[in-house]
Amino acid sequence: xxxxVAAGHPATAEVGxxxxxxxxSAADAAVAAALAGCVAETLLTGISGGGFATxxxxxxxxxxxxxxxxxxxxxxGDVSPGLMAPIEVVFGGVPxxxxxxxxxxxxxxxxxxxxxxxxxxxRLPWHRIVAPAVNLARSGVVLPAxxxxxxxxxxxxxxxGFGADVYSPGGKLLEGGDLLFHPGxxxxxxxxxxxxxxxxxTGWIGEQLVKxxxxxxxxxxxADLAAYRVLxxxxxxxxxxxxxxxxxxxxxxxxxxxxxxxNDLAAASAPERALALxxxxxxxxxxxVGDTTNISVVDFDGNACVITMTLGLGSGVWLPxxxxxxxxxLGEGELMTSELAPGERMPSMMCPLVVIDDDxxxxxxxxxxxxxxIRTALVHTLVNVLVKNSDMTAAIKQPxxxxxxDPDGGPPVxxxxxxxxxxxxxxxxxxxxxxxxxxxxxxxFGGASAVGHAGAAGDPRRGGMGRLA
Numbered sequence: 001x002x003x004x005v006a007a008g009h010p011a012t013a014e015v016g017x018x019x020x021x022x023x024x025s026a027a028d029a030a031v032a033a034a035l036a037g038c039v040a041e042t043l044l045t046g047i048s049g050g051g052f053a054t055x056x057x058x059x060x061x062x063x064x065x066x067x068x069x070x071x072x073x074x075x076x077g078d079v080s081p082g083l084m085a086p087i088e089v090v091f092g093g094v095p096x097x098x099x100x101x102x103x104x105x106x107x108x109x110x111x112x113x114x115x116x117x118x119x120x121x122x123r124l125p126w127h128r129i130v131a132p133a134v135n136l137a138r139s140g141v142v143l144p145a146x147x148x149x150x151x152x153x154x155x156x157x158x159x160x161g162f163g164a165d166v167y168s169p170g171g172k173l174l175e176g177g178d179l180l181f182h183p184g185x186x187x188x189x190x191x192x193x194x195x196x197x198x199x200x201x202t203g204w205i206g207e208q209l210v211k212x213x214x215x216x217x218x219x220x221x222x223a224d225l226a227a228y229r230v231l232x233x234x235x236x237x238x239x240x241x242x243x244x245x246x247x248x249x250x251x252x253x254x255x256x257x258x259x260x261x262x263n264d265l266a267a268a269s270a271p272e273r274a275l276a277l278x279x280x281x282x283x284x285x286x287x288x289v290g291d292t293t294n295i296s297v298v299d300f301d302g303n304a305c306v307i308t309m310t311l312g313l314g315s316g317v318w319l320p321x322x323x324x325x326x327x328x329x330l331g332e333g334e335l336m337t338s339e340l341a342p343g344e345r346m347p348s349m350m351c352p353l354v355v356i357d358d359d360x361x362x363x364x365x366x367x368x369x370x371x372x373x374i375r376t377a378l379v380h381t382l383v384n385v386l387v388k389n390s391d392m393t394a395a396i397k398q399p400x401x402x403x404x405x406d407p408d409g410g411p412p413v414x415x416x417x418x419x420x421x422x423x424x425x426x427x428x429x430x431x432x433x434x435x436x437x438x439x440x441x442x443x444x445f446g447g448a449s450a451v452g453h454a455g456a457a458g459d460p461r462r463g464g465m466g467r468l469a
Contacts, residue, residue, distance in 0.1 A: 001362055003300045004456035006392075006449035006466035007033050008293040008369065009040040011141045013458065013465045015132040016297055019124070020469050027055065027121035028129055030297040030305035031114045035133035035192075037293050037309070038110070039185060040141040042166075043150050043158065044293040044311065044369060044447075044462070047188060047200075048209070048319075048326045050109035051292075051309030052233075053117050054247055054352040054367075058302035061360040064120075065248040065352075067231040067345060068113020070106035070329040074342030075223040082217025084331055087156040089313070100157050100316040102216025104331030106346060107224045108200065108209075110309055115197035116230040117305065130193030137186035137323070144463025145176025150443050154291065160316035163325065185323030201225040208319055213326065216317055227343055240355070241266055241386035243363055247353030254351040254375040257281065258382070266387045271427035274401075277383065278428055281376055282403045282412050292350060292374070293462070294367035298451045300469065304365035306352035308374075349374050355382065355452070363452055369462060370446030376402045377446025377459070385454045392455035392466065400445045403433065410434065417441050 005016035016033030024032070030053070038047045045051075050070040056063050073081075084099035118129060143151075151158060151173055158167045166182055167174055174180060191199050199205050206225045213220045237246045238259035245258050260280045265273060292310035312328035319326065329346055340346065351374060352367035364385060368377040377400065384395035399417035406413055414433040416425065418440060429435055438444070447462035458464020 001298060001302050001453055003298050003469035004451040004467055005029060005033060006296045006451050006456045006458045006464065008037060008044060008447055008449060008458060008462050008464045009141070009144065010465045011040040011136060012037045012295065013467050016295065017467050017469060018132065019129070020299055023123065025121055025123045026297045026299040026303040026305040027117050028124045029299065030295050030307050031118050031122065032129045032132055033295045033297065034114060034307045034309060035130055035189065036136055037295065039133050039136040039182070041147070041293045042180065042182065042325060043147050043154065044291045045309045046311040046325050046327070047110055048108040048324055049309055049311040050327070050329070051113060051307060052248060052348070052350050052352055053113065054306045054354055055117070055121055056304040056354045056362055056365065058362065061356070063235050063246045063354060065233040065235050066113065066116060067233050068109035068116065069348050070109055070327055070346050071224070071228060072340050072342050072344050072346060073107050073220040073224045075227055076221030078221065079214060079219055081219040089154055089156060098157065098313060099331035100160065100314070100328050102213045102218035102315065102317050104315045104328040105213050105218045105220060105317060105326045106329040107220060107228055108327060109228065109230070111192060111197040111200040112228055112230050117307070121305065126196065127193045130189060134186050134189045134193060137182060137189055140179045140181030143174050143176060143178050143180045146443065146461060146463035148174060148176040150462065154313050157313035157316060157328065162318040163314070163316060182323030184321045188319070188322040188324050201228055205322070212317065212319055224342070231345065239263070240382060243355050243357050243386060245353055245355050245382065247351045250349050250351040251347040252349040252372060252375045254378060257283070257375060258379065265383070270421060271424050273387070274424035275427050275431055277379060278401065278403045278414060278433065281379065282405065291371065292369035293447065294352065294369055294449045296365045296367055296449050296451045298362065298365055302362055304354055304362055306354065306365050306367045308350040308352045308367040308369070310350065351375065351378065353378065355386070364450055365452060366448060366450035368446045368448040373402050373444060373446040376400060377448040381448045381450060385452065390454065392450055392452060392457040395454065396448045396450065396457045396459050399441070401428070402445055406434065417445055
């Protein structure tokens with residue numbers, strides 16, 4: 001099993017690789033890369049967001065899932081949130097509703113999550129893990145062309161307020177190859193390295209977060225931040241092509257979806273396999289706008305750490321002088337239900353996972369970005385590696401389809417990337433799926449990153465990169 005890193009940006013992957021070569025564990029490298037992603041991939045994530053981690057311990061074969069996703073505010077009970085600001089973003093020509101503003105900001109979990117992953121499985125000192133992100137924040141990073149295309153789609157959430165200075169300097173959206181720079185973000189990350197995650201909860205950054213959110217009409221208070229804790233979750237598993245896939249139960253039921261795939265998938269023809277995948281995905285299909293990124297790491301001892309994290313789309317609210325864009329998780333209406341009370345964790349479709357063979361040996365560490373397309377990207381990637389025997393680069397790059405129910409009650413829709421095999425497309429059409437072709441490979445279809453026996457790769461749909469150590 002090779003050591004390596006796969007992530008959503010070349011700079012993110014490079015940070016993780018350097019930490020591995022410096023003697024860091026998979027957890028050290030994943031946390032360092034995740035924090036670097038909070039600088040290099042701010043269209044997708046940020047230090048005020050949240051997420052999940054899955055860790056595989058090679059010595060014991062144990063798999064652990066941690067929840068550091070965002071929590072519902074309101075424990076202080078002294079304010080009522082104001083109105084959210086509705087916006088519209090367009091995916092694949094389909095307008096989708098969303099909300100931003102201070103009232104959409106949920107209690108962040110990412111600082112606490114990074115601290116907990118490092119506390120449990122890290123080797124190197126904390127300040128060394130945070131330092132690469134601080135350095136990136138001081139210099140800025142190059143924006144990949146794929147992420148520049150994403151910016152065009154989500155600009156309504158990114159450019160309000162201080163975001164205009166970051167993403168649209170001089171009134172012109174950043175393009176691929178431009179420098180992405182967040183003034184003050186180095187200060188916020190340096191405080192994390194010096195004072196630890198508590199600075200974002202009971203320290204001075206936490207105080208500034210409360211003041212900023214409440215000034216704008218949000219509900220986060222000191223009690224919300226002080227009560228936040230990282231949770232350990234039950235681990236589920238499903239068989240696939242003679243191996244076991246392990247991860248958390250997510251909102252889109254990734255592990256149960258894999259469990260419904262036929263046991264003889266490898267013996268099926270390509271069209272039969274496509275139909276089996278489409279039908280399994282359709283049974284749990286959802287649509288969601290928010291965006292995410294993922295880091296997958298395997299170290300030289302065979303341990304693996306996969307971290308998936310998100311900012312939502314971003315609230316358009318920034319911490320003054322710190323370059324920190326606050327999350328907009330409460331603005332994702334599909335994630336909010338009447339049962340969610342203050343202090344409770346919000347649900348999510350993120351599902352960092354590992355694949356283990358019958359002898360307990362690690363085969364793949366993988367995760368994906370893409371909201372409701374996370375499950376789609378993961379299932380396609382795993383089938384490509386385990387059933388089609390593709391190397392990791394080809395497995396992630398191959399065209400995908402994503403199926404959804406027709407909102408008007410018609411036949412289900414299969415969204416297809418260019419180049420998807422014609423015999424499989426014909427099978428989908430014959431089975432009654434409406435076909436909706438996309439003009440090019442697109443970030444809509446997720447952003448997988450994985451390390452395994454088949455190599456390391458990031459998703460070209462989002463400018464990702466994978467590198468073996």
